[in-house]
Amino acid sequence: MTEAGQPARGRPAVVDPDLVEAARILRGALVRVHPSFRFEERLATRLGAAAVALAPDDVGDAHPWPDPIPFRGPDGFDHGARVASPASSSPAEGRRWRPTVVSPNLVRLPRGALIGGAIASGVSLAGAAFLARRWRSRPSRSPFARAARAAHRAASDRARAVRGGMA
């Protein structure tokens, strides 16, 4: 056998068992090392931004980046405006990447989510006030609480009487 592991001409290939054993150990020892998830995602984000900068115009139209806030136009369709590339400072890049919102069709934006949230918020406030009132008017089961309320009421009556006398 030659040094390069090739069988000499005319002889059967005989592999050195020590080398076979070394290869077996290396196969088990040399495992693939995986990067951290954090690094993987950070680099993915960076590559995504670089890919945006590299994408040609028609590609961007065919595959718009998903907008975190989709806009619904008067025609009822979502007009997802693409996120502007960070590298869009030059005029050429600016032509390639439109700013986020600009279409005149999108002036009157329905804001269902916000209105719904306001209604929900108002209902919550009204409910909280109703419950507080009920809790306040209900006689307490605790004698200590009842005594405290009676003392508070008496103090209030006294103060009201004093204010009336002074007037």
Next chain:
Amino acid sequence: MFGRTRTEPERRPPGGADVDRAAVAAAKRHPQRFAVLYRKYLPQVYSFAFYELGNHHDAEDLTERVFLSALSALPRFEERGVGASTFRVWLFRIARNAISNQRRALARRREAPAALAEHLPSEIDPDRLTLRNEEHGQAWRAVARLPADRRRAIILRFVEEMSTAEIAAIMGRSEGAVRVLIHRALRSVARDLGRGSAS
């Protein structure tokens, strides 16, 4: 776009070049599709960088530069023939060049003799990698002591499971030269493990 598509690292099946070809063509048309190639080859490139440079910080730095370079240079990539000019070989050639540059930069920055760069992989701490037993630790140390070209050939063969043709294309050597490198590396490792006679 670059969202996580799978969680388990994937061992590359032989003959996966056809899948790469479609992914590369898609990424050339739509750079956002590069995500598929990124997810597939990230563990491989990172492993290669880690074994070559010896620590996670430098490996991350290098991996980032390799993928950014690959993304920007992808339109110029052309697959010619089979085996030796696949996307994987091309990517690893970028990694190899980046490693060479990084080693030179490290040697300058640390104001140490260039020979220090040859010993960087010895910084790999076998204990931190939860090796299963002492035998594996000895194997790590034996690989770390190899000359750079033999170590690179061994890593590409055993970690990345590459063919001789692929390794030759990445290292810029003939297939015969790669066989010699691997053979000598195995002999050195066997000697260090106490399983071979000194050559």
